[in-house]
Amino acid sequence: MSTEFPEIGGTQDVFYGRPPAVPLPMMARAEGIRFWDEAGKEYIDASSGPMVSALGHCNPNVVAAMSRQALRLDYAYPQIARSRSNLDYAARLSAMAGPGFERVNFASGGSEAIDNALKFARQYALATNQASRRRIISLDPSYHGATIASLAAGGNDTLRPFFDGFAVMAQTIRAPVTYRLNPGETPESSAAASARELEDTIVALGPETVLAFLIEPVGGVSTGAVVPPAGFFTAIRDICTRHGVFLIFDEAICGAGRTGTFFAAHHWPDVRPDIIVQAKGLGAGYAPLAAMLVSATHADTLARLTGFNFSYSYNANPVSCAVGLAVLDEFDRLDLCANAIRRGAELRTGLEALKESCPLVGDVRGLGMLLAVELVADKATKAPLQQEFRALDRLRRHALDLGLLIYARETAGGRFGQWFMVAPPLVATHEDTDLILERIARLLDRVASDAVAARLL
Numbered sequence: 001m002s003t004e005f006p007e008i009g010g011t012q013d014v015f016y017g018r019p020p021a022v023p024l025p026m027m028a029r030a031e032g033i034r035f036w037d038e039a040g041k042e043y044i045d046a047s048s049g050p051m052v053s054a055l056g057h058c059n060p061n062v063v064a065a066m067s068r069q070a071l072r073l074d075y076a077y078p079q080i081a082r083s084r085s086n087l088d089y090a091a092r093l094s095a096m097a098g099p100g101f102e103r104v105n106f107a108s109g110g111s112e113a114i115d116n117a118l119k120f121a122r123q124y125a126l127a128t129n130q131a132s133r134r135r136i137i138s139l140d141p142s143y144h145g146a147t148i149a150s151l152a153a154g155g156n157d158t159l160r161p162f163f164d165g166f167a168v169m170a171q172t173i174r175a176p177v178t179y180r181l182n183p184g185e186t187p188e189s190s191a192a193a194s195a196r197e198l199e200d201t202i203v204a205l206g207p208e209t210v211l212a213f214l215i216e217p218v219g220g221v222s223t224g225a226v227v228p229p230a231g232f233f234t235a236i237r238d239i240c241t242r243h244g245v246f247l248i249f250d251e252a253i254c255g256a257g258r259t260g261t262f263f264a265a266h267h268w269p270d271v272r273p274d275i276i277v278q279a280k281g282l283g284a285g286y287a288p289l290a291a292m293l294v295s296a297t298h299a300d301t302l303a304r305l306t307g308f309n310f311s312y313s314y315n316a317n318p319v320s321c322a323v324g325l326a327v328l329d330e331f332d333r334l335d336l337c338a339n340a341i342r343r344g345a346e347l348r349t350g351l352e353a354l355k356e357s358c359p360l361v362g363d364v365r366g367l368g369m370l371l372a373v374e375l376v377a378d379k380a381t382k383a384p385l386q387q388e389f390r391a392l393d394r395l396r397r398h399a400l401d402l403g404l405l406i407y408a409r410e411t412a413g414g415r416f417g418q419w420f421m422v423a424p425p426l427v428a429t430h431e432d433t434d435l436i437l438e439r440i441a442r443l444l445d446r447v448a449s450d451a452v453a454a455r456l457l
């Protein structure tokens with residue numbers, strides 16, 4: 001490992017108790033889209049952590065609601081007692097989701113909520129004489145969480161040795177792509193090929209064995225904000241319906257207003273998934289909170305037959321639900337979905353300009369305030385920067401120096417590109433987006449200079 005640019009983030013060890021391998025800033029406080037470390041240096045939160053901090057930091061209204069709830073009723077175990085905050089929150093979320101999402105199940109994070117969605121589908125299959133349905137289909141690449149089941153449900157080939165003999169990984173189909181296309185492909189034909197592969201895979205496995213197709217409608221940390229064309233969603237809905245397969249939208253990243261509608265599914269109003277998972281932005285960093293939404297038809301059928309018998313001690317925690325409600329109040333008060341569209345458009349325009357001026361920027365993509373910038377060594381061939389250059393580590397290190405916290409990633413050893421997310425808190429102002437763009441321009445200049453020095457450009 002290069003000592004000049006040691007790895008930061010991505011595969012960072014997450015144990016505490018010994019000194020970190022690389023010095024990360026020790027944050028002392030935060031407000032809005034900014035952090036300050038213990039030395040007083042300012043950083044802009046340009047990706048909301050891992051697309052979590054939708055409201056920015058230390059929002060006084062959320063903190064007050066949290067504290068009021070904690071002082072009034074801190075905990076009630078949902079199996080034996082109810083709390084007003086979880087009932088009110090469930091009602092509000094399901095009303096926002098609209099028809100087909102009348103029932104809500106809460107969890108502490110995206111991974112748990114994905115587990116819950118898979119358990120719900122499996123229990124429904126068992127209760128309705130479809131016991132052979134147990135296979136999950138997902139995209140290659142994809143990421144759906146870090147519990148054993150949610151990790152196995154994602155499409156990541158490098159994990160095969162981990163899961164071999166331990167748990168069954170999902171069957172994967174190639175994700176629709178919009179930039180790293182095969183020769184002669186367009187985004188539309190790539191999406192059509194993915195949809196065809198979904199149907200072929202269901203047929204090859206035997207439809208009676210397939211439980212669910214799990215996808216992020218807008219790519220997050222696996223593909224870097226790929227937005228498939230609308231026809232893809234119509235096609236996969238039709239395929240799942242014809243084969244009796246649950247269609248699950250994982251909106252852990254693209255939900256909670258990030259793409260300009262609170263539920264990403266609402267971008268395609270004619271396509272209704274069977275289950276939606278919302279996570280990160282729901283609690284917005286203030287409390288561990290995620291939700292799985294299903295139809296009354298599915299949930300009540302299951303309730304009549306066997307019930308959905310899995311829960312966690314911290315499901316529907318009253319304080320988390322009070323935070324969730326306060327976050328929704330802030331979304332309304334500040335009109336954050338509209339802001340996500342407005343500021344997202346400003347960021348996109350600025351990033352597109354950088355694509356013209358910076359030799360390293362191959363692609364800018366995304367929806368609303370979920371944007372990604374993909375780096376390349378050669379725009380014409382789309383060749384990625386050599387692994388030895390450690391582009392993402394350089395990027396993270398220069399970003400910290402410039403006072404920018406960014407989320408940079410590659411999947412499948414760079415097979416799907418190297419990119420960083422531009423996804424600041426949805427409360428960002430016009431001045432904030434200008435400042436973020438200015439720092440990103442300086443960041444890309446620095447990495448481009450490194451690449452010139454390394455004779456890569």
Ligand code: PMP
Nearest residue numbers: 109110111143144145220252253
């Ligand atoms: N699904 C997706 C699409 C995600 O990006 C993530 C987290 N990056 C998860 C699920 C898991 O969420 P959590 O980290 O809250 O468990």
